Amino acid sequence: MSQNAAVDQTMIDLTKHLIEETINTKRLSLGGAAEFIKDSMGMAPEIVDEAHRQLEEESRAISTFSGAVVDSHSYGGQNWYLGPRDNGQWSKYLELLERKGTPGLEKLDEETSRVTGLLANPHNPGEKRKGMVMGNVQSGKTRNFAGVIAKAVDAGYRFVIVLSGMHNNLREQTQTRLTEQVFSGSEWYSLTQSIYDLDLVTNATQVVENQPFVCAVVKKNTKRLANLTRMLKEIPDNLLKLRPVLIIDDEADQATPNSMAQRANISAINRRMREVWAQVETGSYVGYSATPFANVLIDPDEDEDLFPSDFITTLATGPEYFGARRVFGLADTVDDNGETEPGLDMVRIIPAAEAETLFPPSDAGDRDFFDPPLPASLRDAFAWFIVATAIRRARGQMGYSSMLIHTTHYTAPHEAMRRRVTALAKELETRVGWRDLATFEHSWNDETNRVAQEATMPLPTWDDVRSRIPAVLAELEVVVDNAKSEDRLDYDPANGTERTIIAIGGGTLARGLTLEGLSVSYFTRTSSTYDTLMQMGRWFGYRPGYEDLPRVWVTEGLDQDYAFLARVEDDLREEIESVQDSDLTPEEMGVRIRTHPGRLQITADNKMYSAEVVQLGLSDTANQTTILDGSDPRLTRANLQAVENLISGEAPQPLNRRGKYLIVPDVSGQRVITFLQSFRAHPDQKWLSNRTKQNNLDNMIHWIQEFAPGNIWNVVLAGNSRAMAPDGITALGTMTMGGIELGCLNRSVLRTSTPERLDFKAIMSPGDRICDIPPAEYGDAPRDTKADRRRIRRSYGHGRGLVVIYPISSHSRASSEARERMDIPTEENQVAFSIFMPSIRDADDRDGTFVSVRRTWEIPTAPDDEDFPEGDGDDE
Structure with missing residues (x-):
């Protein structure tokens, strides 16, 4: 590099610093700050333009939109966040964590920058955004949103509101932590303390106008939220527009979603939350939750409500x-x-x-x-x-x-x-x-x-x-x-x-x-x-x-419930991660998250009222039969006949895959429907039953009739090349399907199983989702995780659905290391299947996979005990 080039870069670096300072002090956009410096400081335009260009390039390098599902229309493709400032709130917070020996700080820096960049630009008066961050239970969400707060105020936010659950102990704990870690120093004016929540604020305008940063940690309680709304209303709109507000909603799935059973009604806390958000002129609402099921069931068409319409992202956990x-x-x-x-x-x-x-x-x-x-x-x-x-x-x-x-x-x-x-x-x-x-x-x-x-x-x-x-x-x-x-x-x-x-x-x-x-x-x-x-x-x-x-x-039984919920949690996280960086918006993503038919109820009925008016999709979802009745040989014969009818007249062909897998391509959607109607699982297999409020089987059939009726389905027979059970002695036997003798699979059952209720917990193997796609088509594409395999199916599956049939041996044995397993207690071979719905898009280029969760309005007989805690419900 020549000496002049080095001098020029030094000037450019100084100019970049001036632009960043101007952004924060004048509350201007990046382009506006560059123009201000040109006009007011008399600097060489070419130096300012190059500094502007480099800052834009650095901003793009932060990759704000990677690792998130965003509505690109609300962002305009622009990344406003320039990264953390030197000697700001983030620096102080990071130094404190380093002194404590906190692990994973590099990852924390990366994730908090991603979330901060998804917020509304504080230098664009009038801009507002709503988003959701999915963490894990007890995984460090507080540490993350504390970091986001620090970076947000460094970038131009001036008023921070943390909504912290419904109980005093959680609010006090959150207040204590944030006071120690972030809300410290003469520049912070706190409207709340660990010993008291938000009361009426009589000098709100003066506080917000004169204090560098204002903060409050508020319980989600109607009285406290009313105090907050009244305070915001007293601040002139033109002042509030220039004092960007950041609302962090901790435990966002608790009380925030409307819990009334009818669309026309609004629950008390939800109404107060809407009122608070309506008063924000410039700023962001970010919900944090490990279980955001209720949040994504908020009607996305209700603009006043708090559906995360602008972004949804996830936080990773460490291996520990x-x-x-x-x-x-x-x-x-x-x-x-x-x-x-x-x-x-x-x-x-x-x-x-x-x-x-x-x-x-x-x-x-x-x-x-x-x-x-x-x-x-x-x-x-x-x-x-x-x-x-x-x-x-x-x-x-x-x-x-x-x-x-x-x-x-x-x-x-x-x-x-x-x-x-x-x-x-x-x-x-x-x-x-x-x-x-x-x-x-x-x-x-x-x-x-x-x-x-x-x-x-x-x-x-x-x-x-x-x-x-x-x-x-x-x-x-x-x-x-x-x-x-x-x-x-x-x-x-x-x-x-x-x-x-x-x-x-x-x-x-x-x-x-x-x-x-x-x-x-x-x-x-x-x-x-x-x-x-x-x-x-x-x-x-x-x-x-x-x-x-x-x-x-x-x-x-509770242990098995949690093992199942581990699957649900993985499904939801993988669902989000599989469409990150795609053209799907959070509204469409919200629809997709809601497509887990059956099992335990997702959330309380009174939080799912909008499912009556919000269409739900089945595109790219999967289910498997894990609960069978093995007590009646006639059921096995009926299920075998259902398989024969599904592949009738077709000769199964070998697949290039380990074991003895065979494929029947180009099966019609109507045959799949007939198969689903004919197959007999145990009544507890809720996703394959109409004995639920959701009418799951009917919804699936209606969806296939509308979106996947053609010859776009592949059927795979999952035979086994191994002849012996894990003990190396017991023969697994064979079963004939489509005129071909297939080796049966070893699938042991949970120890709570009986011949009348065989609970396999799972029957499909990881690669089954893409078993009908030739490996040459997806080449070196990653396929180790569920999200990877979903991407492969979406990108290389040609919009095809897949049914995989599993012949299960009556001689299935549990391995000696499997504590929760036992040998299958039936003398009859069993038939099970998994189904993978095709990825379908309609003419409007929206995800065209919509069914209604419920056809009738239902008023729950009792409130969800989570939103109405023990006592009188007003934990004062």
């Missing part, structure tokens, strides 16, 4: 994260032996008889006197918690250690449970004083090595651990945290950080709140909806240095 998939396993795909992906051996089943003793009576008066003795399983969980805490202390981990007991959302039994647990602690402390540690030694012997492979620190000796148990028992605190309790789960460092806490509660502990150092959970409560059930799993998260110690006690 303990989520539903890692803890409970994944009800999704099978390996070569027909087994599903197992979870870790950290889940313990509470016997049904013991769980029943903890269920409080339905009569409110009787609940006041409900005081059952502690069952053996809870005593076991308590013993392991003390041992696990002692192990952590022996490892030098002197911070918080917590246990969660969640048996009911009713408040009255919580105090009785505290008395019982406190008495147990005193009893065992007395025994330890007599040198009787048999209870804890038994727990040590039973538990310490069951998840040893996850440990990142060595296990101390029993002698070292036992010497610390007296101190752990002595420091133990038992806290009740519910809507009526005076106590609150408090992790304020001012009260000490070396604390051992057992938290007993219900709804206030079931969402958002982080239980620091959580190692043991005892959980008997359940829910019929995806979102509530996932959010109640406080045990998810990061467990640095004690990865081998967490344990979860749950009732029988």
